[in-house]
Each structure stands twice: as structure tokens, then as C-alpha cells.
Amino acid sequence: MPGWLIDFLWVVVKVTLVIAFVGVNFIFMVWLERKLSAKMQARIGPNRVGPHGSLQLIADALKLFSKEDIKPAMADPKVWALAPVVMFAPALLVFYVLPVGPNAVIGTDLNVGLLYLAAVSSFTLVGIFMAGWGSNSKYSLLGAMRAGAALMAYEIPLVLSILTVAMLAGTLSVQGIVQAQVDRGYYFVFPGIVAFIIYFICVMAELGRGPFDLVEAEHELVMGYQTEYSGMRWGIMLMAEYTNQFTAAAIAAMLFLGGWDGPFLPGWLWLVIKAYALVMVMMWVRWTLPRVRIDQLLDLSWKFLLPVSLLNLVVVAIFLV
């Protein structure tokens, strides 16, 4: 076989594996979220389809597939139809630089991996804005505007906290950062606890989860930018949301908790375990705290997280020098 064909087949295999993982992860995370929230609210949660309701989402997906494809008459057809795809693509692109073991990266170990992650994960906003603008609905547009405001506010402290890690490791490559933690024998969560907390808060705000889910605040905005979507289009949006949540947790696990590093188990399993632990913390926060107002959301970012993350950056820089 010629060399390019082998490369091409490798790419096909990897993409298939990633998409399969995204699908399984979606099913598992929705189940986990529903079960956890049920436990916190003294309920049982889904328990009819499959053992402990684990196959509930397959039944839900079948329902979504069989639904009529309703398109708003006044919507911009192309932008509206493309938005879920644009939202889902960045969720998959993040997997490109995830290191799953020593010398093993899903795609390529980019030397600007952190920059790539920050750029790609903010790209979801384009999809959200396309959905909000294309739907031609006031709720959608307001939801998308809020998403834009939240993302702009939280991107800066997020990147500043990631920058702290880059300074500690001395590299922008994600694999390099994990390797630095393994080599030095300590995880960056200890010197960078402030950065870790800021990253966690910012990522929840950017994902529109937890107490920051006012992008789709039902009481005010119906479903935000998702208002005009139904059936599997909405299903893809939900899938993008959950995939983003997993990748955000996985990035946090790599930057602060040593990624694939761990005894006995293979590297990719350690990464998945750490990511799911963080995902469960996110769900814990989401089902505990009440939703904030839009002005509180922006206040928290501009007046508190931004100065603290800047200060943290300066302090870390002084210590490193």
C-alpha cells in the first residue's frame, strides 16, 4: 500500500474512534447528569429503559429522529440549518490535540496547542450566533447576545489562567505541559490552584452551564438560541454542548491534573477518569447553585475574575523569575 493510503486509513480510523467516543460519551453524560440530579433531589431518575435507565437516551434519540423537521418560515434557511453543524464541529476539533499517553496524541502535538484550544473552543460562539440570528426570533437573538457577552467576558480570565500553566510548564504544547508535570512529579493544580478555580468558573460560564446557564434561561428566554430548533437539529446542539463539557473537563485535567499520568491503568483511561471526575463536579455545581443574573455574570468576570487572574499571573511570573 502506498504511504499516503496508510496515512489516510489511519485518519479514518482515528476520526471514527473519536466520533464513536463522542456518541458514547453523550449517552453516558446525559444519563449521569439525570441520575446525579435525581439523587440530589431525592428522586430516582430514569429507570425504565435498560438497566438503571442507562439506555434512556437511545429511546430519546429515536424519538428525536422520528420528529417532523419544523423550520420557521421567517428564518434564514442556510444560516439556520448550518448552525448546529458549526456548533458541533469545534467540539470535535478539540480532540485533535488531546494527548492520550506518553508520545501519543490523537491528532498532532501542535507546538501552539494551547492557542489552538482557546481558538477552537471559542469558535462555538459563531454557531450560537448563527442560530440566534438565523432563527429570526427575539428569544433566540437575546440568548445569542447573552452568549456573546458571556464569552467575551470570560474568555480573557480563561486565557490568562491557561497562560499561568503555560508559564509554569514553559511550553504551549499540550503534550509538553503534561510531560512537564510528569517530569517534575507534581501537578500544576498545586502551584496554580487560583488559576484552576478561575479556569473552572470561566469554562462553566462559557459552556452556559451551572449557575451561568442564562443563555437558555427558560423563564426569560424560552430556550435561548435553541428556541426554534426541534428534532435531531436540537439533538446535535445538545450533543455539542455535552461534548464541549467533556472536552473542557479533559483540558482542565490535562493542564492542571496531569492528564494521562497515573499508575497501573493505561493513559487514555486516566484522562477519561479525571475528565469525568471534573464533569461530575460541574454537574454538582449546576444542580446546587441558582442561576445568576446577566449583570451579576458580567460583574463577576470583569470586576473580580479578571483582576484576580491578572494578579495571579503576575505573582506566578515573579515566583518563576
Next chain:
Amino acid sequence: MGVLNDVARAAKSIVKGHMVTLREIFKPPMTIRYPDEKPEQPKGSRGMPVLKVNAETGELNCTACGLCARSCPPGCIEVIEETDANGKRMRRPLAYNLDMGKCMVCNLCIEACPFDALEMAANFEISVYDPENLVFNKDQLATIWKNYDAVRIAGGEKL
């Protein structure tokens, strides 16, 4: 120091809230999976009036005096007394029909009965597809009394 105070207070309350949800995770759920698990009915809960069977003779306690039918506000009880060939009253019901479609579970029939022949059973699962099936005859009422022995009101004592 106002800001630091605020941060400390916020952190404290956030941690407190999370501890509550964390505790709840390990508590058993309050849900009763109804058709699979039956709820425990409180003492004195009223399902439907049923006819008692005498444990010794195996016959109904009812003498067909008709006091229950008279006391019934919606008039859902119909009692027909059995008579022999000579027209002599046998003091037992030929038919005893209770229309649960009308019954308002007021307990007045049970209070009116001088022979301890009626009792309130806690059986509330009497849904049927055809409203005619809501009319229970004396055999059905006696069967329900036997089957719902365990959940019968206050173990036989009248309330």
C-alpha cells in the same frame, strides 16, 4: 476589606450549599415507584365500603335491613332482601349492589350499620374501562374484603 469579606461570605455559602447536595446524594430517594411498590396507606384511609364475612359461618354479616341504603347520601347502595317460597323474609341479601361511580366514600353506611356488616377497605385501585363495571355485587364486595385484609381500616375498629 469589603471585597475580601464578600468573597469569604460567598465562598462559605457556596460550600454550604454544595455540602447539602452532596449529603442528599447518599440518602435514599423519596420516590415510591407506584405500580411496582404500593404506598403505605395511613390508618383510617378510605378506599371503598365492602361487606364483611362472618369468620365462623362463612356467610355475610349483612341482614339486608337497608339502613345503609337509607343513610347513603348519593344513593349508591341497592339492597334486595331474599325471601323464601312463602314470602317469608330470610334476613340476608339476595342482591347487594354498590355503585362506586356514585359513592363519595363518606363512611355513613358503615356508621349506620347495626350489624357490623360493612367495613371501609383501603383498596383504591378500582379503575375500570366501562363505568358499568363500577357496580360491585355482594360477592365482589366480600372478595375485596377478604383480599384486602391487610390494609383494612384500623384493623376492624370503627372510626
